[in-house]
Amino acid sequence: MNTSYLIQRLFLTLIVLLGVTFVVFLIIHLVPGDPARVILGVQANEQNVAALRERLGLNRPFLVQYADWLWNAAHGDFGKSLITGQPVGPQLMQRLPATLQLAIAGLLIGMLIGFPAGIISAIKSGTTTDIVTSVLSQIGVTIPDFWLGIMLVILFSLTLGWLPPSGYTPPEQDFGDWLAHLILPAVTVGVISGAIQTRFIRSAMLEVLHENYVRSARAKGLGERTVIIRHALRNAMITIVTVIGLQITALLSAVVVVEVVFAWPGLGRLALDAVLDRDYPLLQGAVFIVAAMLALVNLGIDLLYFFIDPRIEYA
């Protein structure tokens, strides 16, 4: 790995981000629906809608509005929410940690489910264990996340009273309370992610288990556990890490639904409201942050390849 590769990648990431922001800007301006009307609600009429649009700068040509946004964003100013008038940047930063906490917790739970289930069902391919796992993971993939979330609330919160149904306490304020509130939404996200990961890890392992070097390792007399972990899993890691990278991408957007169900104060829910309200600056800001995070995650994964497989080189 050399620095010129790194610089190249960072540059490409920037281009991608630019493209994303432009496309998003384009789409939300093309979609019917006027933020001025949303702000004024049923009290909107010709005069005050026109006045409000003027005040919010919505009548300017599209490219002017985009360029204006871009210029300000480059200086760290993401503008003000059309609906609340509050600065977008701080609002996004305030909501971001909650989403990250949920996505990471969900991912970890997913991995806790996916790795063991995927590996074991690959090893025991064709047996009852494998079939049962397959069925369960199929169910997990198909379950709608909001349904699972509400079911968990009804079971663990309403019936058993073990956990709170919604809400959020920052971890630095009360760690135990934060954890209690995190469990149900994280499990909702994690179970479904786990089901997906199970399937990918299983097929990645299966491919690898049929390779010659696995047969050789067994022939050498190595213990089964060493064969699986040191040889098979290691080689499957490239695929697995790719899948996890894709999962992070999916998770950051999937948490929107879970955030709404559990009233979890994250970025996803904010972005959803921004869409419904046609709050352009807020939506642009939210999309930008998520896109930037994803781009960095993908870059990180690509760099991770170097460590996993020393044979990889980029010409």
Add this chain to the structure above:
Amino acid sequence: MKWASILMIGFLLVGLAACAVPTVTQEAAPPAVEEEAAPTEEPVAEEGPKYGGTLNVAFQNEWAGLDPHTVSSYSSYQILNNVLEGLTFYDDELNLIPWLAESWEQSEDGLTWTFKLREGVKFHNGREMTAEDVKWSFERLIDPETGSGNAARVGPPETKIEVIDDYTVAITHPEPFGIFPQSIGFDKSSGIMAKESVSEDGLVAVPIGTGPFKIAEVEGTTRLVLEKHEDYWQEGLPYLDKIELVPIPDDTVRETALRGGEVDWVLTIAPQNYDSLNEDPDVVVATAPQLSYDYIGMNLTREPFDDVRVRQAIALALDREQLCEAGFFGLCEPLQAPVGTGSPWHFGYEPYDQDVERAKELLAEAGYPDGFEMELLPTTQYGETVRAAQVLQQQLAEIGIDASINAPEWSEWLELEGNFLYDAYICNWNGLIDADQYYYLQHHTDLVFNFTGYSNPEFDELVDAGRAISDFDERYPIYETADKILVDDAPYIYMYNKKEIRAYAPYVKGFVVRPDQANNFWPVWLDK
């Protein structure tokens, strides 16, 4: 191996929970209720209201902004309801009473209202409220630069507000505004705010008012804390120390939070859960008829809806009981005219009892013996409009009208409704206290909420006259005539008036469900 078993057990549990759902809600009434010594009929001979405590409140939606001059979301209004105050106020029986103003009088020519203000009222920042503050608040509200949708509460931009002395203010309108005292009591958009609330960029993040509670903490739109205003002008109020507000959009989760004790009070419960919540001894469910109506707005600029016979035919085809069942699970009263039985303005003119035969006759007379096609426009923003539309579709089919349904989300719906791009839209108006609010802005020719294109000069004259005078007995017959004209002309076809429902824990005392849907927290105290 172990993992698979654990997974299986986990999924089985969830699956069992799913099957158990229909009965779960009824079983969630553990007998451990007796440890809570809060019986609902406690002899009043006790000490009376207790001071202190925090009320945990769950709203449905986040509050989109807290500037009274630019808000339109219900959640925002309800917060402001307890933070700001107006010169006048509607009590729980909907009588207009003095509040920040002690008295008021109208000039001879009817153009000027003079208000005498209460002395010694303190803002949350310690400063005393004077006539200057009233002038500042009203002027900012009506300033076209502010772009407020509620400016008309105080008057047109030409309205003059004059400070006579520290405690006297005079408001002069270009035309007599007979119901001005009523108008500024409707909601807190015309509440008195301290000018220190405005930051450099001209925005209001935290409004400073004179109300019983002040805004202590704001975490974006996900959590808000109100604290008792120590220098509140009404002696002995409020009882609560704090109110914590969070939005919980999902109905099930919000109700679980109430049942589980996470919150003490919730705004709106899903009407379909009314019965199960009512049966739960740990929850108090209270209702009041709203001052609202759910209606079908016809596009009078489009054929065939420009023909009054077609509109009347549709009105005659409706089975309003059925619409109420479908739309709001029976928690409503059918309406044939805008004003329901809960309002002093109820006139009782009901010419549209269901008569399918007569409806068909009218359609034939209008030239549509075989009916026609049309599109209904409810919105997903209000689930009850979509449910009602589905039943309406069937009812219209009975008279030969083939109706399709287009149910966009709020933003898109507003575009279509605001620009005459529809056949018939379905929506509701609520919080209507004075007769003027039922008739004027929606139906007067070319006024701001006239989205149907209705124009009747005789009607216009009547509603103009009605709002120029102040006395209820004088106004009643004027509006009675206007009501008859409007109902006969049917630019709106009325369906039902919903019930306002609140649910809270049994230890929450002093809360009154109001027909105008206002949530007043200052008489509330916690019996625990």
